[in-house]
Amino acid sequence: MVTPPKTIEVQNLRLAYGPKEVIHGISFDVRRHEILGVIGPAQSGKTSLLRCINRTIEFTPGVHLQGAVRVDGEDVQKVRDVFALRRKIGMVAPLPVGLPLTIYDNVAFAPRCSGMRSRSELDGLVEQCLRQAALWDEVKDRLKTLGTKLSGGQQQRLTIARALSHQPEILCLDEFSIAIDPVTTMRIEEVLKELRKEMTIILVTNLVQQARRLADRTMFLWNGEIVELDRSDVVFSEQPRDRRTYEYVNGIFG
Amino acid sequence: MTDLAPSPAVRTRPPGRPRWAVLGEQLLEWIIRLCGISAILFVLGIFYFVFAKAAPILVSGDFSLREFLFSTQWYPTSEVNVRYGTLALTVGTLAVTVLAMLLAVPFGLGAAVFVSEFCGPRLKEILKVVIELLAAIPSVVWGFIGLTVMKTVIEKTTGAAVGVNVLNGGIILALMSVPIIVSIGEDALKAVPDSYREAAIALGTTRWQLVCRVLLPAAKTGLLAAVLLGVGRAIGETMAVLMATGHAVNIPHSLLDPVRTLTATIAAELGEAPEDSNHYRVLFLIGVLLFTITFVINLTADLVIRGIRKK
Ligand SMILES: Nc1ncnc2c1ncn2[C@@H]1O[C@H](COP(=O)(O)OP(=O)(O)O)[C@@H](O)[C@H]1O
Ligand SMILES: [Mg+2]
Numbered sequence: 001m002v003t004p005p006k007t008i009e010v011q012n013l014r015l016a017y018g019p020k021e022v023i024h025g026i027s028f029d030v031r032r033h034e035i036l037g038v039i040g041p042a043q044s045g046k047t048s049l050l051r052c053i054n055r056t057i058e059f060t061p062g063v064h065l066q067g068a069v070r071v072d073g074e075d076v077q078k079v080r081d082v083f084a085l086r087r088k089i090g091m092v093a094p095l096p097v098g099l100p101l102t103i104y105d106n107v108a109f110a111p112r113c114s115g116m117r118s119r120s121e122l123d124g125l126v127e128q129c130l131r132q133a134a135l136w137d138e139v140k141d142r143l144k145t146l147g148t149k150l151s152g153g154q155q156q157r158l159t160i161a162r163a164l165s166h167q168p169e170i171l172c173l174d175e176f177s178i179a180i181d182p183v184t185t186m187r188i189e190e191v192l193k194e195l196r197k198e199m200t201i202i203l204v205t206n207l208v209q210q211a212r213r214l215a216d217r218t219m220f221l222w223n224g225e226i227v228e229l230d231r232s233d234v235v236f237s238e239q240p241r242d243r244r245t246y247e248y249v250n251g252i253f254g
Numbered sequence: 255m256t257d258l259a260p261s262p263a264v265r266t267r268p269p270g271r272p273r274w275a276v277l278g279e280q281l282l283e284w285i286i287r288l289c290g291i292s293a294i295l296f297v298l299g300i301f302y303f304v305f306a307k308a309a310p311i312l313v314s315g316d317f318s319l320r321e322f323l324f325s326t327q328w329y330p331t332s333e334v335n336v337r338y339g340t341l342a343l344t345v346g347t348l349a350v351t352v353l354a355m356l357l358a359v360p361f362g363l364g365a366a367v368f369v370s371e372f373c374g375p376r377l378k379e380i381l382k383v384v385i386e387l388l389a390a391i392p393s394v395v396w397g398f399i400g401l402t403v404m405k406t407v408i409e410k411t412t413g414a415a416v417g418v419n420v421l422n423g424g425i426i427l428a429l430m431s432v433p434i435i436v437s438i439g440e441d442a443l444k445a446v447p448d449s450y451r452e453a454a455i456a457l458g459t460t461r462w463q464l465v466c467r468v469l470l471p472a473a474k475t476g477l478l479a480a481v482l483l484g485v486g487r488a489i490g491e492t493m494a495v496l497m498a499t500g501h502a503v504n505i506p507h508s509l510l511d512p513v514r515t516l517t518a519t520i521a522a523e524l525g526e527a528p529e530d531s532n533h534y535r536v537l538f539l540i541g542v543l544l545f546t547i548t549f550v551i552n553l554t555a556d557l558v559i560r561g562i563r564k565k
Binding site: 054084086087097100109110159163165 | 460467472
């Protein structure tokens with residue numbers, strides 16, 4: 001089998017908040033157009049890892065970062081245009097953050113920031129992203145209402161639409177289902193199955209079964225170290241490589 | 255955990271707090287309600303007091319409201335030709351205030367954005383202390399600066415005959431309003447949730463886009479409050495403008511003309527006017543006029559903000 005090209009390479013990444021190291025030198029790759037599931041108990045460094053990839057980590061005072069994160073072969077610490085890097089990556093936070101704007105403006109925000117002015121172009125893009133996020137039919141008649149007026153699940157899909165609006169190559173989702181109901185979760189999972197055809201997805205999830213359902217490969221991150229990273233059918237089998245994986249996946253600890 | 259026996263006993267004594275706690279809470283609630291209402295009472299009370307002092311002039315025969323509002327002739331102490339026209343004073347107040355705001359609002363909001371978003375933590379601490387110090391300078395001192403330093407600077411640089419004029423008063427008022435605008439504006443920006451910042455940055459915005467498209471709109475109510483308090487300070491300021499504007503009844507035609515403001519007129523003349531004379535009452539009527547101007551400004555700003563929010 002030919003290994004697909006790598007989109008993200010993480011090499012010996014160490015991250016510390018002040019004196020407290022929370023990621024202890026991990027290395028892994030994310031392949032093009034795969035869904036990489038990341039599971040692990042709270043506080044194991046999943047969110048921090050995502051923030052290293054799009055470099056929003058640098059807004060936290062006192063962080064120290066060693067090692068390298070490469071996106072498309074380019075070290076993110078050394079990229080010339082960090083804004084372009086961030087536009088390459090769509091980020092969905094655990095709790096939906098509706099910017100205090102209308103539904104339309106939320107989705108049109110990033111395109112406008114990168115200079116798209118034409119009304120028809122924006123209209124088209126907004127519709128496309130809302131459709132991709134399976135939200136279009138529910139909001140198409142009230143694009144001008146505030147995004148915060150939507151229900152939690154709708155808001156989460158709105159943030160997904162917004163993350164898609166700058167046409168990223170990589171989509172990172174951080175425990176997106178933490179505050180939404182199972183039905184909406186399943187709808188978004190369907191959305192992700194569609195999106196995987198077009199982009200690379202890192203799916204950090206608190207629901208072990210979600211990784212099993214969606215991820216091509218799954219990484220078990222625990223206390224800032226990779227316990228196991230393998231094809232999902234291996235990780236979720238009766239005999240993963242590490243005993244702790246089996247115990248975590250089956251709810252014996254964690 | 256498993257002992258269920260005491261549950262009937264619990265049922266016989268309803269879960270209630272002692273009587274005094276309930277009463278105390280009610281009392282506290284009333285006190286708080288009173289505090290809230292007292293703000294309204296004070297405003298109404300002040301308005302009533304000022305208006306009551308001014309009212310007799312309104313019904314007296316030798317006074318015309320038209321003249322009061324639209325005449326530029328202010329000869330309150332003249333023996334033969336008494337005139338109570340405040341147009342020049344109103345225009346003087348507005349000229350100085352508008353100039354002060356044109357200078358102070360962009361500068362103050364800019365500084366607020368800088369302090370809140372662009373500077374490092376050390377510099378931020380220093381700047382905040384300095385700004386608070388600036389806000390605490392008494393207005394007489396500002397007036398003194400206007401009368402001495404600013405006057406010479408203006409006379410030297412513009413060649414104006416007298417350095418106490420609209421420009422001088424406007425600059426002094428701007429300097430007095432800026433600290434208020436900065437500190438309240440900075441609070442308003444700080445109150446914008448960090449999650450907005452993170453979300454916008456993750457979308458690839460630059461710092462400027464973040465400020466202009468997210469932070470300023472999100473903080474607009476607080477920023478408007480900052481500007482309004484600045485305007486309030488400028489309109490209500492007396493001592494500094496009395497000293498810095500030249501105190502000449504005059505409709506200004508350029509920045510270098512001296513003017514007189516409503517507040518300065520009250521301050522300068524109320525002591526001399528015999529109690530319950532027409533002059534005395536007209537000065538109180540000027541107070542009512544000031545009240546009205548600030549009220550209209552606040553109301554307009556409020557409606558504007560509401561309009562923006564609806565949009
Ligand atoms: N801004 C921060 N400042 C200091 N410590 C942090 C910060 N964010 C996260 N941490 C610490 O980093 C560790 C990993 O956190 P996080 O990346 O949020 O894990 P997860 O997303 O897996 O729950 C935790 O121990 C947490 O306390
Ligand atoms: Mg997390």
